[in-house]
Amino acid sequence: MPATMKKVDVLISEVGLRDGLQSIQPIMPTASKRAWIAAQYAAGCREMEVGSFVPPGLLPQLADTAEIVRYATGLEGLCVAALAPNLRGLRDAAANGAHKVTLPFSMSESHSLKNLNRTHSQVIEEIRACVEFLRSLPTRQRPQFEVSLSTAFGCTLEGPVPENRVLSLAEQVVELGVDEVSLSDTTGYGNPQQLKRLVLGIRQNCGREKLCGVHLHNTRGQGLANALMAVELGITTLDSSLGGIGGCPFAPGASGNIVTEDLVFMLESMGLSTGIDLAALIEVRELVSAALPEVELFGFTPDAGLPIGYRAA
Ligand code: ZN
Numbered sequence: 001m002p003a004t005m006k007k008v009d010v011l012i013s014e015v016g017l018r019d020g021l022q023s024i025q026p027i028m029p030t031a032s033k034r035a036w037i038a039a040q041y042a043a044g045c046r047e048m049e050v051g052s053f054v055p056p057g058l059l060p061q062l063a064d065t066a067e068i069v070r071y072a073t074g075l076e077g078l079c080v081a082a083l084a085p086n087l088r089g090l091r092d093a094a095a096n097g098a099h100k101v102t103l104p105f106s107m108s109e110s111h112s113l114k115n116l117n118r119t120h121s122q123v124i125e126e127i128r129a130c131v132e133f134l135r136s137l138p139t140r141q142r143p144q145f146e147v148s149l150s151t152a153f154g155c156t157l158e159g160p161v162p163e164n165r166v167l168s169l170a171e172q173v174v175e176l177g178v179d180e181v182s183l184s185d186t187t188g189y190g191n192p193q194q195l196k197r198l199v200l201g202i203r204q205n206c207g208r209e210k211l212c213g214v215h216l217h218n219t220r221g222q223g224l225a226n227a228l229m230a231v232e233l234g235i236t237t238l239d240s241s242l243g244g245i246g247g248c249p250f251a252p253g254a255s256g257n258i259v260t261e262d263l264v265f266m267l268e269s270m271g272l273s274t275g276i277d278l279a280a281l282i283e284v285r286e287l288v289s290a291a292l293p294e295v296e297l298f299g300f301t302p303d304a305g306l307p308i309g310y311r312a313a
Contacts, residue, residue, distance in 0.1 A: 099144065
């Protein structure tokens with residue numbers, strides 16, 4: 001966490017620039033990405049996942065990730081996060097100054113083979129190599145390293161993912177020396193009780209400080225219910241995306257990640273500070289819509305407007 005970061009009750013990590021943009025066909029111009037980051041930073045957002053260090057041919061939407069990371073690190077107090085699927089991506093992320101790097105580890109082995117072309121034991125070896133590389137860096141150049149336990153709530157290929165498998169893989173990863181693991185409902189299969197069992201189980205096996213964040217999708221409308229459960233359990237970092245951008249190719253009309261605007265409304269009206277000015281955040285949508293006119297943005301709060309007498313935490 002950059003030293004200048006303001007203390008908030010819940011840190012919202014904006015992932016629209018990575019998870020959202022990688023899920024849509026149109027490519028947002030680099031200048032528009034910069035403008036989006038600057039506007040959302042001005043609205044008070046202090047963590048953003050701005051891209052993914054994968055070969056540009058694989059995800060042309062994120063081909064400018066290195067440039068975007070370097071730009072974002074110029075904003076004081078912003079924690080700049082990026083995804084990296086392997087050691088090569090992690091090296092690039094560190095070289096470009098990312099503060100936080102997340103490596104996705106699919107709890108479903110079929111999903112892992114399909115997306116990363118790697119078995120579970122191969123991913124674990126990759127994570128081991130990543131930890132060794134990070135230890136070789138001077139502390140100041142060492143990004144925080146998180147492994148995201150993706151498809152932890154269910155998989156579109158395998159169906160249910162056994163919870164004891166998630167707990168056991170989380171434990172193995174923590175033993176390798178990663179800074180944190182996070183729980184990811186990649187497919188939007190999750191429900192609040194399942195989230196509670198997974199959070200409590202991982203804390204028991206790995207230690208409370210090793211699990212601070214969750215990554216939720218709203219595919220079946222459970223996103224905010226799951227987010228509320230996470231907050232009640234003391235989870236302090238929630239991923240979300242502006243306008244729920246990205247959607248779900250299998251569920252027309254469903255947003256992608258949980259919608260940042262609705263999440264900020266829920267938390268702030270509950271008295272939990274996020275540091276984000278909701279009215280300013282809603283205005284950021286116009287900029288995104290102008291850059292991507294054919295892309296649908298979701299969110300109830302922006303459509304309905306702020307209630308009379310709304311007061312931030
Ligand atoms: Zn996601």
